[in-house]
Amino acid sequence: MTTLPPLAVLGAGSMAGAIVRGLIASGVDPASVAVSTRSAASAAAWRAEGVRAESLEENPHANAGVVGGAGAVLLGVKPAMVVDTLREIAGALDARAVVVSVAAGITTATMEGVVPNPVVRTMPNTPALVRRAVTGVVAGSRAGDAELAIARAIFQAVGTVVELPEERIDALSAISGSGPATFYYLTEQLTETAERLGFTREEARLLAEQTLVGSAELLAATGEEPAELRRRVTSPKGTTERLIAVLDEARLADVFERAAEAAIARAREMARG
Numbered sequence: 555m556t557t558l559p560p561l562a563v564l565g566a567g568s569m570a571g572a573i574v575r576g577l578i579a580s581g582v583d584p585a586s587v588a589v590s591t592r593s594a595a596s597a598a599a600w601r602a603e604g605v606r607a608e609s610l611e612e613n614p615h616a617n618a619g620v621v622g623g624a625g626a627v628l629l630g631v632k633p634a635m636v637v638d639t640l641r642e643i644a645g646a647l648d649a650r651a652v653v654v655s656v657a658a659g660i661t662t663a664t665m666e667g668v669v670p671n672p673v674v675r676t677m678p679n680t681p682a683l684v685r686r687a688v689t690g691v692v693a694g695s696r697a698g699d700a701e702l703a704i705a706r707a708i709f710q711a712v713g714t715v716v717e718l719p720e721e722r723i724d725a726l727s728a729i730s731g732s733g734p735a736t737f738y739y740l741t742e743q744l745t746e747t748a749e750r751l752g753f754t755r756e757e758a759r760l761l762a763e764q765t766l767v768g769s770a771e772l773l774a775a776t777g778e779e780p781a782e783l784r785r786r787v788t789s790p791k792g793t794t795e796r797l798i799a800v801l802d803e804a805r806l807a808d809v810f811e812r813a814a815e816a817a818i819a820r821a822r823e824m825a826r827g
């Protein structure tokens with residue numbers, strides 16, 4: 555297994571923060587991770603977790619400050635900030651460091667146009683925090699086996715890795731990058747339905763959320779196909795059969811396809827800047 559080099563993380567918000575915490579949960583030494591944050595309070599919170607942290611509030615050069623000595627630099631800033639952030643750190647980057655981006659829509663070619671380093675583009679998801687992420691990984695033109703192995707090692711420590719060509723990553727993002735939002739949205743909808751059926755908010759949340767968690771655990775534990783697990787819930791001529799018939803009528807597959815196409819179109823807009 556590839557040993558992770560010292561890691562610098564620029565912008566440790568929802569996504570990169572989940573990755574760092576997932577890495578620490580996997581046994582990575584927090585002292586081998588350096589984080590730059592916007593606020594001093596956030597940097598202090600990371601220091602309390604044993605991570606080296608600098609904030610832009612205390613030091614406007616915090617981004618360049620944390621990349622020195624790093625063998626891998628994880629870009630966790632918003633897509634619109636990626637190019638500016640790379641410009642900021644270009645002079646401080648170790649020549650051999652691999653730049654790993656999680657940004658939606660920002661191509662490897664765009665990043666390679668700003669820094670001379672090898673670049674890997676990824677699309678993880680927030681279950682990284684509990685080491686259950688699915689991450690799409692794309693090698694840039696300068697990333698060789700060693701750089702790809704580092705990126706793979708980072709994301710395998712927090713879940714499962716899928717390697718794919720760059721033209722497929724926006725589609726992967728629509729399914730797994732945004733996917734946690736899809737499942738939480740469904741859970742919210744089911745909670746509201748339960749409330750409309752007369753349950754209190756607390757009861758409704760319990761019913762919807764525990765059903766999501768229980769169903770996911772059953773899927774993971776049995777390795778059965780969702781269709782088979784669904785069949786076991788659907789008694790012939792029973793209540794679930796009627797329920798699923800209504801969902802079928804609503805053509806959810808078409809709705810999900812339209813939703814995914816909208817996300818893909820947005821990623822392409824973001825790529826154009």
Ligand SMILES: NC(=O)C1=CN([C@@H]2O[C@H](COP(=O)(O)OP(=O)(O)OC[C@H]3O[C@@H](n4cnc5c(N)ncnc54)[C@H](O)[C@@H]3O)[C@@H](O)[C@H]2O)C=CC1
Nearest residue numbers: 564565566567568569592630631632633656657658678680
């Ligand atoms: N949230 C998600 O589920 C996923 C997000 N992503 C990608 O992750 C990236 C970040 O998204 P989120 O974590 O959702 O946003 P976020 O807003 O939670 O995180 C961005 C972080 O960057 C910090 N920041 C802002 N300007 C900075 C600067 N100049 N230097 C250093 N840090 C700075 C912010 O304070 C914040 O903590 C985006 O590129 C997004 O496309 C990718 C996959 C999933």
Ligand SMILES: O=C(O)[C@@H]1CCC=N1
Nearest residue numbers: 657658727731732733
């Ligand atoms: O919403 C976004 O743009 C990011 C990418 C996938 C999930 N969150």
